[in-house]
Amino acid sequence: MDILFCTVPGTFSSRPPLSLAVLKACAQQAGFTASTIDLNIEIVNQITHNPHSKELELFFKQQVIGNVGDAVADLVEYCVDRIVAANPRILGLSLLTQENQFFATWLCYHLRFRTPNIRIVIGGSGIKTFIAQPTVDFAEFLKSNCLIDDYINGDGEYSVVEYLRNNHSAPGINTSNWQQIDDLNQLPFPDFDDYNWSQYSDLGVPICDSRGCVRTCEFCDVIEHWTRYKYRSADSIFSEMLHQIQRHGITKFLFYNSLTNGNMKEFNRLLDKIIEYNQTHADPIFWDGYFIVRSAKQHPESFWKKISLSGGFLQLGIESVVEKVRISLGKNFTNEDIDYHLLMAKKYHVPLMLLMIVGYPTESREDFEFTKQWFLDREEYARVPIKNVVLSLAAILPNTQLDRRKQQYGIIQGEIPTIWIAQQSIGTAERVAHHDSLARLILAMGMGANIGNNSVEVARKETA
Amino acid sequence: MTVELMLQGTALNSNGSMSVQISDHTGVRYFNDSFDPGSIAITCCIAWPTCVTIELGNKNSADTVIDNDGRVVANKAIEIDAILINRFPVQYELMESQFDCTHQGSDTVTHENFWGFNGQVRMVFDQPSPMHYMLALKNPFEIKRLSWVDK
Numbered sequence: 001m002d003i004l005f006c007t008v009p010g011t012f013s014s015r016p017p018l019s020l021a022v023l024k025a026c027a028q029q030a031g032f033t034a035s036t037i038d039l040n041i042e043i044v045n046q047i048t049h050n051p052h053s054k055e056l057e058l059f060f061k062q063q064v065i066g067n068v069g070d071a072v073a074d075l076v077e078y079c080v081d082r083i084v085a086a087n088p089r090i091l092g093l094s095l096l097t098q099e100n101q102f103f104a105t106w107l108c109y110h111l112r113f114r115t116p117n118i119r120i121v122i123g124g125s126g127i128k129t130f131i132a133q134p135t136v137d138f139a140e141f142l143k144s145n146c147l148i149d150d151y152i153n154g155d156g157e158y159s160v161v162e163y164l165r166n167n168h169s170a171p172g173i174n175t176s177n178w179q180q181i182d183d184l185n186q187l188p189f190p191d192f193d194d195y196n197w198s199q200y201s202d203l204g205v206p207i208c209d210s211r212g213c214v215r216t217c218e219f220c221d222v223i224e225h226w227t228r229y230k231y232r233s234a235d236s237i238f239s240e241m242l243h244q245i246q247r248h249g250i251t252k253f254l255f256y257n258s259l260t261n262g263n264m265k266e267f268n269r270l271l272d273k274i275i276e277y278n279q280t281h282a283d284p285i286f287w288d289g290y291f292i293v294r295s296a297k298q299h300p301e302s303f304w305k306k307i308s309l310s311g312g313f314l315q316l317g318i319e320s321v322v323e324k325v326r327i328s329l330g331k332n333f334t335n336e337d338i339d340y341h342l343l344m345a346k347k348y349h350v351p352l353m354l355l356m357i358v359g360y361p362t363e364s365r366e367d368f369e370f371t372k373q374w375f376l377d378r379e380e381y382a383r384v385p386i387k388n389v390v391l392s393l394a395a396i397l398p399n400t401q402l403d404r405r406k407q408q409y410g411i412i413q414g415e416i417p418t419i420w421i422a423q424q425s426i427g428t429a430e431r432v433a434h435h436d437s438l439a440r441l442i443l444a445m446g447m448g449a450n451i452g453n454n455s456v457e458v459a460r461k462e463t464a
Numbered sequence: 465m466t467v468e469l470m471l472q473g474t475a476l477n478s479n480g481s482m483s484v485q486i487s488d489h490t491g492v493r494y495f496n497d498s499f500d501p502g503s504i505a506i507t508c509c510i511a512w513p514t515c516v517t518i519e520l521g522n523k524n525s526a527d528t529v530i531d532n533d534g535r536v537v538a539n540k541a542i543e544i545d546a547i548l549i550n551r552f553p554v555q556y557e558l559m560e561s562q563f564d565c566t567h568q569g570s571d572t573v574t575h576e577n578f579w580g581f582n583g584q585v586r587m588v589f590d591q592p593s594p595m596h597y598m599l600a601l602k603n604p605f606e607i608k609r610l611s612w613v614d615k
Contacts, residue, residue: 065602069596069599069600069602073595073599076595106595109550109552109594109598110593110594110595113465113467113512113594114593145551146551147551
């Protein structure tokens with residue numbers, strides 16, 4: 001086998017990854033033999049049933065505590081055994097986030113001992129500490145210690161093929177310079193044939209319809225990484241859906257993107273195609289994806305009906321319910337627009353997930369209270385349509401517009417992105433307390449609250 | 465299987481340098497009896513698992529010179545400040561405990577990183593792999609994360 005693509009454990013997600021299937025398809029299309037193993041889900045499922053599960057989760061946060069050493073060694077050994085059994089010429093490790101870095105280090109360390117002849121190349125946004133930073137720090141750290149041979153930075157679909165052709169001067173290979181893919185329609189459909197779907201408790205076929213974003217929110221690092229919004233045509237996306245349904249019999253699709261409704265023309269066309277499919281098939285298509293709020297004029301009632309008939313589950317980036325805060329950070333819609341979306345979603349049974357940033361630099365204590373009251377005043381939307389709310393602590397991420405405006409906001413930055421103090425003198429500890437208070441309220445109202453965010457735990461620990 | 469063992473430190477010379485011979489269970493892997501004074505890196509490949517024996521020699525009583533105030537003004541020794549296995553360091557605080565030292569003419573085992581004596585230093589690598597060894601030590605791999613790296 002020319003190349004084996006594996007995820008690196010550390011992403012505590014129950015969803016399938018997309019990267020492996022995309023890269024496999026690209027390699028195969030170019031005539032190379034390739035296979036995939038989602039080591040992440042295999043290890044996550046093992047940890048869940050391990051008596052040392054708590055200690056093992058802490059291991060991923062760089063703490064080797066208690067008598068967890070043997071259990072960790074077993075996990076790493078398991079991964080190496082899986083890789084060795086596949087006998088690849090090249091191993092491609094995919095790191096989704098920095099959460100994968102600690103395990104990646106141990107894995108590469110042991111791989112070098114067990115199989116020094118396998119060439120190791122790593123890629124994915126986790127090869128840096130932050131996606132928008134200019135240097136590829138983690139990958140360089142591994143490379144300088146001879147734990148990997150090479151890395152691919154940025155979009156890897158074409159670069160990995162060039163890498164397999166031994167062209168190491170292609171964009172992104174062992175360099176911070178890379179090129180965003182211009183035409184996503186030209187990429188082959190992802191190849192999920194090696195996936196064991198039964199391993200995923202949140203099952204769906206991942207699909208990428210776009211990269212980048214049409215908005216320019218100041219806190220966002222994705223727009224600093226993918227600086228141009230690139231989207232696929234409805235025809236291309238729908239063809240891929242039909243291909244995957246035929247191949248795997250799964251009709252739920254998970255859009256891995258920043259937004260599904262960036263190009264309204266193509267999005268509407270896609271909805272029409274899905275609706276047509278759903279009206280003629282016993283197993284309808286369902287999908288979920290990020291969705292930006294717009295005015296009622298741009299998202300008329302007929303549009304909501306289409307989202308409902310297409311089986312959509314929307315993840316709305318609300319960020320702040322304080323209108324002036326939200327608009328100034330780059331989300332240019334009113335509270336009236338949010339209420340309209342809640343009303344329409346309820347009317348047409350479109351489930352929603354709200355994404356919120358807690359304690360934005362421009363928020364005041366009064367805004368905290370307003371936020372809680374805002375939720376209380378919308379109790380009628382709890383559960384239907386608001387299934388859950390994801391709360392993230394405001395973070396100053398490197399190379400974002402917010403980072404560049406620190407002086408303007410009077411922000412004094414701490415050592416990590418969620419540790420900072422602003423003009424209002426609301427410190428991290430108070431923001432964490434507000435986060436916890438809001439989470440309790442949301443849970444009490446019957447909505448799910450995603451509060452296990454690692455950044456909150458890190459901030460809590462730092463301010464304890 | 466083999467691994468790279470590196471001992472980093474400082475050579476103090478007085479009437480020449482200490483001699484160092486490193487052996488694993490397969491034979492001699494390293495020898496040097498003329499270190500330049502200053503920073504040194506002793507690098508060799510060793511079998512794994514194994515027990516490494518480091519023979520120290522060339523030290524004479526005249527090599528240590530003490531002035532009238534009791535200060536050491538010249539000495540012959542090697543001071544180790546890092547153990548790296550396949551380029552990864554053992555945490556400094558854990559390092560001394562890895563050296564089982566026996567001074568010539570004594571049966572007492574001490575744990576020292578200042579080798580200004582003739583005798584033997586043993587390092588026991590009986591774990592199945594360097595990874596197992598590092599985990600058994602609870603040796604952390606320090607990776608900078610969640611921090612500002614580009615400022």
